[in-house]
Amino acid sequence: MSATAAPSTRVRARGLTPVWAGAAVAFLVFSVVVGVLVGPIDIGIDRVLASVGERLHVPGVTSDLTPTEEAILWEIRVPRVVLAALVGGMLALAGATYQGVFRNPLADPYLLGVAAGAGLGATIAIAYLPEGLRGQRALPLAAFVGGAVAVVLTYAVGRSARRERDAATLVLAGVTVAAFFTAWQTFVQQRNSETLQQVYTWILGNIPSTGWADVVLILPYVAVATVVILALRRVVDVLSLGDDEAASLGVNVGRVRLALVVAATLGTAAAVAVSGLIGFVGIIVPHAIRLLSGVGYRALLPLSVVVGAGFLVLADVIARTALSPAEIPLGVVTAFFGAPFFALVLRSTRGGGP
């Protein structure tokens, strides 16, 4: 008997392939190792591993770190690396989500006014709150509230539009709200020029060395946003056919888009609240992945989280070490090193992704 076992056509959706998933995870692990090891005080990798082993109660492993080294490792470096990873993963994921939902390759996480709103919140906190209150807790909170208010306003303006409520209307509403909040922010800033330096530093973005407090602050938002978006990642591919076709395929476009946008925006607002405005990650990371791998959203979204996290951890290493002890604003680093890299990717690929 010959092998005529119906060689019927094989159909598959290219999900996460082991190669790309492996490459992305390897990149993140490399970034984290570099982030943990590099700093003004040299702690060798063997001693770091011993300390990790001791904390994990691996039998027979004891750490020989001095209390100072212990504190530097576990209260400064590790939380800072984790925070950078959370912020970078969130921004890249939010950027990729917006690009899919709005079918606009230039959409970034700040599209709907989050940046302008958070900027206003932070500026008000810096300008008007008493020195003692403003520091750790109040600034992120004010930025978060500002960002959230701006997006709610964007949604309200977009929904009030008389014409068909499509994605473009929402983007226009975002531009409107962002312009308004930016004007307000500039005004407050002008009236309080003695705080200019501080506001400017915040706007250019940086990952603070505040221990675990900020990690704990944003983790719930980032986690929820990531779970919601990744759960809906197949639908993002359907949305890329446009509202009408997605609807005729049984997708409740309005509801799914709202869920995705709310998740991406809340996560972004949380990230912005602790790190300021870090540009470039949300656009460049998803685009680099799609140019290199040519995958659809269902693979692009999880890859963006992992690669975005690794990218920002590395960028933060450069930000804190290149001109040590001074810090370079993180937004400057991401663009300064990200732009040439992306130019290279553009040159060497013919493209393929969404």
Next chain:
Amino acid sequence: MTAIALDNVTVVLGGRPVVDRIELDVAEGEWLALIGPNGAGKTTLLRAIARLVPYSGSIALAGRDTSDLRRAELARLVAVVPQEPSTPPWMTVGEYVLVGRTPHLGPLAKEGARDREAAARALSRLDLDGFGERRLGTLSGGEKQRVVVARALAQEALIVLLDEPTAALDIGHQQQALELLDLLRAESGLTLVAAMHDLTLAAQYADRMVLLDSGRVVADGAPREVLTEEAISRHYGAVIDVVPIDGRVAVIPRRSPASNTQTT
């Protein structure tokens, strides 16, 4: 059984009734061609049937009022092949056809073996075996059209609405596409409603024609009843001959006598 029942359906766009009090029943397994001049309301009527545009009146598919259905339930009854479907160039043919399975999946679910089989079946029936891994961006116009129909088939709906399914195709591919639709209809008992501009081609395949003008049904019947010189000239403003060929009719445009003399 009645596949589609329209009762007093009106669609108002920009303050103007684009579809105007339409009453129409389409039987299961029927092939209905919607014809009419540009702006007659053909596309809008198709969109109303798929609930993609707000309407008044009532529309029932397979006996169920569409306004009572959830989006996914509706998409299991009716598939749409739009005039200009978006075909993201990065998507593979397999992925694109699998997208047709969306109404059978929950929003959080992944395609299973059944969905992959349905998609593979749809590809086979359109002679697209071996195309699964090809990118949409590498396909010709004719191949793309077949892939879009395969997606609609994978949806396994009772009714398929097609908006100008042959507009982008050459005459050979037009024929192939329509032959194929006819075959699929015979095999699966699909109900087809297609908006068409090519009247001769429509007359070759459709059981029934509905002529729309200004949102109203102005003629309804077998192609040779609807396609009369008088009706075409009145509603399209065209000068034509209607010629019977093998029991079907062909519509042949004729140059008007006045324009013959313009050089003198």
